[in-house]
Amino acid sequence: MSVPAPESMPIGKSSFQHALETARAAAGAQHYPAGALYVVATPIGNLADVTLRALHVLATVDAIACEDTRHTQQLLRAVGIDRAGNELMALHEHNEAEAAQAVITRLQAGQRVAYVSDAGTPAVSDPGARLVAAVRAQGLRTIPLPGASSVTCALSAAGVTGDGGFVFTGFLPNKSGERGAAVQSLAKESRAVVLLEAPHRITALAEALSALGVRPVTVARELTKQFEQIATLPCNQLPAWLAADPQRQRGEFALVLHPADQETGADTDDRVLRLLLAELPLKTAVKLAAEITGQPRNNLYQHALQLRDDAKG
Incomplete structure (x- = not known):
């Protein structure tokens, strides 16, 4: 999913000043283990959907791995978080394996690293799954921060x-x-x-x-x-x-x-087979019925034999 465009980020930087203070008060006293990867969900469009814990973590971790550093920097500035460019690491579908090792090196040194995709929850059709798997394979901790998900x-x-x-x-x-x-x-x-x-x-x-x-x-x-x-x-x-x-x-x-609708689907399959059997040889009817309904040909063949026998009886 793409990052929210600037026009969909109507909330000004100053609007988040109170939110950042609230985030520190609400989430700052919680325990944030060192040497852990924080998988952070970000808004899929409306900036107001960002969570207080996400704001606190993104403001305080040692580094942020991002699907696109430019998009993440845009998001951070929109919510009033200033991070230096060297604190952002590019980690996307084309470099995930290599970049994951750089993240692991930081975690092994005791740093806290957050990962964000362009929008929404990472590792759900977005990059992040390989990173999480690599981190866990090293016996390191992964901490999810829930939030927006399409x-x-x-x-x-x-x-x-x-x-x-x-x-x-x-x-x-x-x-x-x-x-x-x-x-x-x-x-x-x-x-x-x-x-x-x-x-x-x-x-x-x-x-x-x-x-x-x-x-x-x-x-x-x-x-x-x-x-x-x-x-x-x-x-x-x-x-x-x-x-x-x-x-x-x-x-x-x-x-x-x-x-x-399973019952309706079964009735439709049966009707298709009956109509084809009335006009075509059995094998041809079964072949076409399988193509039309997506049902296994063997199952349709057995059902066709039963229908033929019932008609004879």
């Missing part, structure tokens, strides 16, 4: 019901064929599925999801920002919804694919 934010506004929980899938593959196959694998998922997408790929994702028909999807765009938009609609209407207003294709996206 995943939980979108889920809380989606109104998903049921007891099945949810699956976090994140970004689907870039290539259209792989993306389509990934969508088909979600077709029978009985739990809600959370997806993330960038603005330049949201149209392609919408086209792929349209194959899921009337299954509901909640689209959350520009979460926590001034032009936040949340809408729930059938998957097959998503491409038209995006095309209806160019503004709807802007910003970062979190999508919640609602749980599949």
